[in-house]
Amino acid sequence: MEEAVKSVVPENEEYVINMGPQHPSTHGVLRLVVSLKGEIVQNVQPHIGYIHRGIEKMCESMTYPQIIHLTDRMDYLSAHINNEAVCLTVEKALGIEVSDRVKYIRTILSELTRIQSHQLFWATFGMDLGGLTCFFYGLRDREKVLDIFEETCGGRMIVSYNAPGGLMNDIHPNFQKRTKEFIKYFRKTIHEYDDLLTGNVIFQERTKGIGKVTREDAIDWGMTGPVGRASGFSCDVRKHNPYSAYDKVSFNEILYNEGDTFHRYKVRMDEMHESMNIIDQLIDNIPEGPWTEKMKPVIKLPEGEYFQSVETARGELGVYIVSDGNKYPYRVKFRSPNFVNLAPLNIMSKGSKIADLVAISGSLDLIIPDIDR
Amino acid sequence: MEKKQLAAAAASLAQDSVVTEGLQFVEITVAPENLVNVVSALKFNRETSLDLLVSLTGMDWGTDLGTVYHLRSTEFNHMLVVKTKVSDRENPEIDSLCPVYKSAEFHEREVYDLLGIKFRGHPDLRRLFLDSTWGFPLRKDYKDDINILGK
Numbered sequence: 001m002e003e004a005v006k007s008v009v010p011e012n013e014e015y016v017i018n019m020g021p022q023h024p025s026t027h028g029v030l031r032l033v034v035s036l037k038g039e040i041v042q043n044v045q046p047h048i049g050y051i052h053r054g055i056e057k058m059c060e061s062m063t064y065p066q067i068i069h070l071t072d073r074m075d076y077l078s079a080h081i082n083n084e085a086v087c088l089t090v091e092k093a094l095g096i097e098v099s100d101r102v103k104y105i106r107t108i109l110s111e112l113t114r115i116q117s118h119q120l121f122w123a124t125f126g127m128d129l130g131g132l133t134c135f136f137y138g139l140r141d142r143e144k145v146l147d148i149f150e151e152t153c154g155g156r157m158i159v160s161y162n163a164p165g166g167l168m169n170d171i172h173p174n175f176q177k178r179t180k181e182f183i184k185y186f187r188k189t190i191h192e193y194d195d196l197l198t199g200n201v202i203f204q205e206r207t208k209g210i211g212k213v214t215r216e217d218a219i220d221w222g223m224t225g226p227v228g229r230a231s232g233f234s235c236d237v238r239k240h241n242p243y244s245a246y247d248k249v250s251f252n253e254i255l256y257n258e259g260d261t262f263h264r265y266k267v268r269m270d271e272m273h274e275s276m277n278i279i280d281q282l283i284d285n286i287p288e289g290p291w292t293e294k295m296k297p298v299i300k301l302p303e304g305e306y307f308q309s310v311e312t313a314r315g316e317l318g319v320y321i322v323s324d325g326n327k328y329p330y331r332v333k334f335r336s337p338n339f340v341n342l343a344p345l346n347i348m349s350k351g352s353k354i355a356d357l358v359a360i361s362g363s364l365d366l367i368i369p370d371i372d373r
Numbered sequence: 374m375e376k377k378q379l380a381a382a383a384a385s386l387a388q389d390s391v392v393t394e395g396l397q398f399v400e401i402t403v404a405p406e407n408l409v410n411v412v413s414a415l416k417f418n419r420e421t422s423l424d425l426l427v428s429l430t431g432m433d434w435g436t437d438l439g440t441v442y443h444l445r446s447t448e449f450n451h452m453l454v455v456k457t458k459v460s461d462r463e464n465p466e467i468d469s470l471c472p473v474y475k476s477a478e479f480h481e482r483e484v485y486d487l488l489g490i491k492f493r494g495h496p497d498l499r500r501l502f503l504d505s506t507w508g509f510p511l512r513k514d515y516k517d518d519i520n521i522l523g524k
Contacts, residue, residue, distance in 0.1 A: 049502030056487075057510050219424055219447055222476035233447070240450050304396050307443060307452075309427070318428045318443065331511075335428035335443075343479040372502060 014042055021050050025128045025358045028368030032345075032361070039353050044346045052372040059332040064090050064164055064299045067332065072158040074336060075370035077117040078312035080109050080153075083162035085319045088243055089308040090164040093301040093323065100245070101289035102166045104282050107245040108179065109149075109161065111275040115186070116145040117313035118268045118275075121365045125265060126197050128362040129206055134197055141186060148178050164299055166292025179283055183276050190272065198269065207262035211348040211360035214259060221344040225315025225337050226267040227364055231259035237311040249281045261356075264363040300327050314338055314365055338370040379451055382420045387411040398443075400454045405467050408457050413473045415444065415453065422446045423453055426474040431484035433513045434458070438465045438490055459490070469495040487511040 020031040029050035035043040055074065059067050064086070071082035084106055091098060123138025146156040152172045153161035161168050197203050213223065218231040228235045236253040238246040254270040256263040301323035309318040315337025322331040341364050349357045380399045384392040390411060391402040403411045415423045423444035430441040439458035445451070459465045469492035470477040481492045482501040489509035492498055500507075508515055 052502040054510060217475075220475045222426055222474070235447070305454075307397060307428075307454075316427070320428060320430055320441070320443070322432070331430070331432060333428065333430040339479065339483075340476055343476060 013037075019357070021047075025362060026368070027124060027366065030342075030361075030366065030368050030371070032357070034354065034357065036354060039355075041349050041352055041354055041357055044349050044357065046342055046345060048342070048368070048371050050372065051369055053369075055373045056332055056334065059329055061328060063327050064301070064329070067329070068162060068164075069160050071334075072160055073369060074334065074373055075312055075314065075317070075338065075367045076157055077120060077367060078113055078314065078317075079155075079157060079159050080106075080113040080149075080161060081310055081312045082317060083160060084110060084244070085308060085310040085312075085317050087162045087164050088310065089306050089319045089321050090299065090301065092308055093304065093306045093321065094164075094299070096165055096293055098166055098293060099289035099291075100287045102291060103245040104286045105167060105171055105291075106162065107249070108279055108282050108286075109152075109159075110244070111278045112145050112148060112179070114313045115272050115275050116142045118272050119145070121268055121313075122193055122197070122265075125362045125365075126203075128358050129203060131197055131200070131203065134193075137192060137196065141189060144182050144185065148175065148182060151175065151178065163292065163295075165295040166290070170291040171286075176283055176286070179279065183279055183283075186272075187276060193269065198266070204262065206356070206359055207265060207363070208260060210261045210352060210356045211363065212258070212260050213344065213348055215257070217344065217347070218259070221347075222340045223315070223344060224340070225311070225313070226254075226271065227264055227315065227341050229254055230256050230263040230267045232257040235316065237309050237316050241309065243308070243310060245282060246278075249278050251278050261359050261363040268365070298327050300325060301329070309335070312337060314367065314370070315341060334373060336370045336373060338364075338366050338368075339373075342366060342371055376451075379421065379453060382418070383415065383453060386414040386418055386421065395454065398452045398454045400456060402456045402458070405457050405459055408455070409468045409470065409473065412442065412444070412455060412470060415455075416473055421453070422448050424448075426470070426476050426480070427452070429470075429477060429480035429484065431488040431490055431511060432456075433488060433511060435513060436460065436462075438462060438488060438512075440467060440484060440490065442470070465490045466493055467491075468493050469498075471495055 014035045014037050016035050019034055020026040021029040031047040033045040055070050068083050071086050072079040119138045119142045123135045126134025150156050152175050153159040213231045215232040218228045218233040224235045239253045251274045254267045303325040305322050307320045309316050318335030320333040321329050324330040349360045380394050387401050393400050415421045423446050425445045425447050427445050428443040432439050437458040437460050442455040444453050484490050486501040488511050
């Protein structure tokens, strides 16, 4: 008997399995080649590129207003914030200052985007770890945000609502009322999230102390967003380099020092409260003003290089545009947060159980189209 | 740190390099053989302390290939841009920054994949998105017969 087992699982030898590209917990077409010794993870090699569309190359033959629509398709859960990043870069290059009305609306919509992204994270993270109820609760609440988007922007996920110089259109008359209704509703229901998952003993056992990252490692690997902040790396672009209306509101940057899977989750939970606080401060004070500046029909950026970073729901998105004075950019680079956060997956999961790999990669909240671009 | 002070501090660390106060950030143009020395000096110096590699961009300037590094200090919150160029289009080689920043590993694989720039000393230089039959799409002389978009 013992000899038979020995021949199936040879001692002191690693075996290699594929997780993905069609694995439900990778949330897309991410393939992880995992070397295992028994149940212990020895090495994880991510293989990406299954939905590489060459967005950076496509940008080189598109005008700036057209590029906006490509950025929705990168991190589709932070679509609005991605649009904003390109708009801010173009506006910076042209020296345009948008009206306060536009800044306020952009900030409110960015925070709504962050809330719905974190809701979906909570929903799917719970599902990954075996709590299927989370998925229904999370999507139930997310629908309400998407309805607000639909009314004002026309799209639910792929909003394309920002345009260089302002917005595509003014907000819907119902926008303020519905946003306030949602905040009121969500403040009442958000405790369900903690009741269902955060306090759950099984959940805590599976996440606490798993996949630890120190602050030094987080900086060295360039991990930003909730992933970096869970390790004590203060990297919130909204706080350090405020854009739009973030300098007009007061909010806390959520920081934890533990750096494990549970605290990456906790940062996002707390950020939803902060986002609601930000919206509360702005929603009643949207000033009157034009919803877009007067823009030329063909936008040509002056020759030069422009860099702007924004805080998406997953970390720092940097947009680097090199212009040669034409209506097409010479080169566009997107520094996407997921691409950078994926790289340290190997060091995070080395030595943990294979089941923990699901928890660790889930806590990075990876969006594959943002990695591949 | 103010832009002027940063430019002065960078100039003292990066000798034989061109330091300019660009539109947004201080820019240093480094010869490829000095790259690792200059960047690690900028990282470990107390005044500049540029410990975060924000972005690594591969560039094709028409005749030259090269890379652009956006560095930020998590302590002082200033940013600085380092550029390096190679004129050899057949076999471009730049030193890898992996010993200085671990995050350079994936960035450099991406640049190698899309622009064909090889990084000396990279621990695992393989193509990242595309398979080996592709050319290097982000080069300006790349011919794409399928794409209907185009200038």
